Amino acid sequence: MLDPRILRENIDQISDNLKKRGFTLDKDSFLLVDKNRKDIIAETENLKNKKNEISKEIGILKSKNSDVNNLVKKVEVINDELEYKHTELASAEVEFKNFLLSIPNVLDDLVPTGKSESNNKIIKYSNDENLEKSTNDNYRDHSDIGKSLNLYNQEIAAKISSSRFSLLFGNLARLHRALGSFMINEHINNHGYTEVNVPLIVNSESLLGTGQLPKFKDDLFEIKNKENFFLIPTAEVPLTNIFRDVILSEDELPIHYTALSYCFRSEAGSYGKDTKGLIRQHQFEKVELVNAVNPNHSEESLEALVGHAEKILELLNLPYRKVLLCSGDTGFSSSITYDLEVWMPSQHAYREISSCSNFKDFQSRRLNVKYKDKASKKKKYIHTLNGSGLAVGRTLAAIIENYQNNDGEVEIPEILRPYMNNIKFIKNNL
């Protein structure tokens, strides 16, 4: 949510900025809604003021046993007016709030202008810049490998639940679990994060705070027999909402939380996309990193955060590239986003495996999270950032593909072997 005051005063500038996303801000409507709300507030408050004064007088007169009938009648008239104003105000407030909630975040100056993925700016390649030019087409798809190892099955998962679910068996299941543990251990041991175990079901207030609601309800799983229950699409939601309605002291910042959790996404609108394998599932595991920081430090925090995610890819020795998303590709709540994309040899393409964003004060305003600034002694909104560190299922897929050998076996990255009884290869049925 943008600051209505800032929006009011810089409406042209902000409107131009949002245009880069392809978002058209209806300036006149906003100014109208804004003014309407203010006018009604002023009128209502005047009436209340009158009412309060007369009521007070009634109290004083009554204690002196004087006649108060006249005054009581006056208040009754005011009350009638107020009742009308009250409903008028309520709808004006809703209109105002909904308008604000529907506006995406203002983009950082660094964000390149562009419509789609193809305009994203590649910042760096991890090692080999020429992977895309290579002509080795002998790499098999991770689901094929998994199937032929008899350790991956999509059909049975579809029988049990539906499409977009998977079953992992044996050492593949174990490798998946190892990955989650390895990642979160790295963050808590070496990157200064506190591990948090979070609820997987959240209420709509939390989703509103992080920006999934009201606009993206279709992407969520809602629980039917219980009002106001949703499965989390990412641990960002519970992790960030820890701070909702909290005033932190400046000394507490920055706070670094991480969680390994399941994520649930309806994937509405992606029919036919990535139907094979582990890339796009209704249920997947992800290690999430959330930072709550002093606004003065949010830029370097984003760099650090991306570094934390990158470190995982480096330790796993997976080829990747770092990409700065262009204006059209940057998410609703984000001001600036870097994606990490891992090399998937069977697809001959880089695929998103982590997305790291700086939301600045967009979320904290929705969530009402402030810190007490020592210098000014004022309460200010904090900045929030988050990133995946990393998506576990996709990482598993990347490992299977990048570590496959000619015998159809999968080598286990060295750093994961301690989690796997120090075996070196995943073999058929094992």
Add this chain to the structure above:
RNA sequence: GGAGAGUUGGCAGAGUGGUCGAAUGCGGCGGUCUUGAAAACCGUUGAGCCGAAAGGUUCCGGGGGUUCGAAUCCCUCACUCUCCGCCA
């Protein structure tokens, strides 16, 4: 699921229809004293919204109601605690 008790400012805790946004204590901040600190003493100390400001308005778990007037009475929901039942 049943029965009971509760939810007041950063915390503790008073307040049961009228100058109550709310006593008091602790904590925080500022000061006096001190070489410095502690103690003591004095002062100060919630937030949102509207407003250039003066000021106004709202908030005592959420929502609704009674009343000229509600922290205080009524209804309802949520949460917490105790006891019973069920349960990984």
